[in-house]
Amino acid sequence: MLRGSLIGSAWMLGLSVRPYLVARAIDDGLRPGDHRALLWWVAAIVVAGVALAYLGIMRHRTMTFVREDASVRSAAVLLRHLSRVGAVLPRRLAAGEVATVGGVDITHTSAVLTVTGPGVGAVLAYGFVAVVLWSVSPLLALFVLLGVPAVVLVVAPLLRRLERAESVYRQQQGLLTTRAGDIVAGLRVLAGVGGRGLFADRYAARSRTLLAEGYRVGAVNSWIEALTIAVPGLFLAAVVWLAARMAAAGDITIGQLVAVYGYVAVLVVPVWFLLEGGHQLIRGRVAARRIIGVLDVAPDHAAPPAGTGAPVAPPRRPADLHDPATGLTVPAGRLLAVAADDPAAAGALADRLGRFVASDVTWGGVPLAGVPLDDVRSRILVADHDSYLFAGTLREMLSTRAGTGDAEIAAALRTASAEDVVDALPDGLDTPIGARARTLSGGQRQRVRLARALLAEPEVLLLLEPTSAVDAHTEGRIARRLRAARAGRTTVVLTTSPLLLDRADTVAYLADGRVVATGTHVELLARDRGYRALVSRDDVPAGVDGARG
Secondary structure, three states, rough: OHHHHHHHHHHHHHHHHHHHHHHHHHHHHOOOOHHHHHHHHHHHHHHHHHHHHHHHHHHHHHHHHHHHHHHHHHHHHHHHOOOOOOOOOHHOOOHHHHHHHHHHHHEEEEEEEHHHHHHHHHHHHHHHHHHHHHHHHHHHHHHHHHHHHHHHHHHHHHHHHHHHHHHHHHHHHHHEEEEHHHHOOOOOHHHHHOOOHHHHHHHHHHHHHHHHHHHHHHHHHHHHHHHHHHHHHHHHHHHHHHHHHHHHOOOOOOHHHHHHHHHHHHHHHHHHHHHHHHHHHHHHHHHHHHHHHHHHHHHHHOOOOOOOOOOOOOOOOOOEEEEEOOOEEEOOOOOEEEOOHHHHHHHHHHHHHHHOOOOOEEEEEEEEOOOHHHHHHHHEEEEOOOOOOOOOHHHHOOOOOOOOOOHHHHHHHHOOOOHHHHHHOHHHHEEOOOOHHOOOHHHHHHHHHHHHHHOOOOEEEEEEOOOOOOOHHHHHHHHHHHHOOOOOEEEEEOOOOHHHHOOOOOOEEEEOOOEEEEEHHHHHHHEHHHHHHHHHOOOOOOOOOOOOO
């Protein structure tokens, strides 16, 4: 930025030098008929033009570097923060908000830095022109010194109005982006239930609202753009008119008249840069507030739930997890299945046990919320059946721990019944796969996620519907192999699949957010009507859900 300011100042001052050279060529060479002096001044004008061309290239190149460098640095800061925030982010900000911040707002803030180079030069050129004009005519100098601030005052109210309109527009844009992402993510489901048209209509209505806000921003922008060009032009015309009258009266020479025109014409450039800089500054302020809003989201470990006190040491050995909200106790070293009548309740239970939300869960008798988050994340893993798959080779997707070898990967793939996934790929584990593994089927992706979770080898593994997208034969194999692979380690499977429930050491039946029955799958089928209806997908008459017998 310092280099850009120096080059920009030299470029701006160089623009102001050329009118002086032209005036000298007229008064010293052209009017008296001194061809030698005229050639010298013309040569000086040519040299100045070449130098200005070079300075203009370097100024633009430097400011482009500043803008791109700032964008990369800001994006890196934002991405590092998002990775630290983790699961807190979706609860605080919509996905569309984060997308627009990373895709648009960073660009607007970076563009503000490009104002510094020409901005400093514009101020210096303004002062230089005022001093030179004072030597020609104090009246012209005062006219310029007072006229430029008047130009800024004319445009300033529009800049404030633009800031308000831009803020509303950017907020609406984030909401619409979120709506679009939700529709795309659930497009198959919406098509299946006939809701695609309804959501399309809602999106269209929201889009029309955003369009109206965009017109408001565009209207203010158009006035600013027009005044940025017109007002300096009118100012130039007024100065030339005054200088021409002074030249006709003999107060200044013809060369000085040409110089005055050149000075003021050059002054249009820094005035335009100042006005454009104000425009970019307004947009940058709006964008910066949105970026800071994302950066203000605190990670979980930076804002522990109130009342948890100082961090507590985690259990040294595998220990039971207890959730007071449901009354569920997860025994250490056992395979526990949880069948919930409400999928949302199952997801909320996993969030509490994995410490993704504030809760009163205890781990070995100590508050889970008070345990350092690094210990929780390294020992307790919540594996969602729809978790994100990053781009890379299949080997890279599965290698969640350093030193993971092919033998461990093969074992995890066998447990997840995913050997056929590798066999179907042209280069096996080394086959590149795009983000979200869209080239794989839903069942293949789910089995890859399960194998990845197994390779992490957590002390406590919570699986949310790990076989919802596979057929019954594959599900049966996974159920048998999962029990053997996780023998002696704590595993919680949140599912209503009879094949998985039958392989669990204990099954907890969750109804209306509370554990109402525990036992083996066979025992619960025999004695609990609500459980039997849940796992067999039957409708239960009102008043008998959870009834015994």
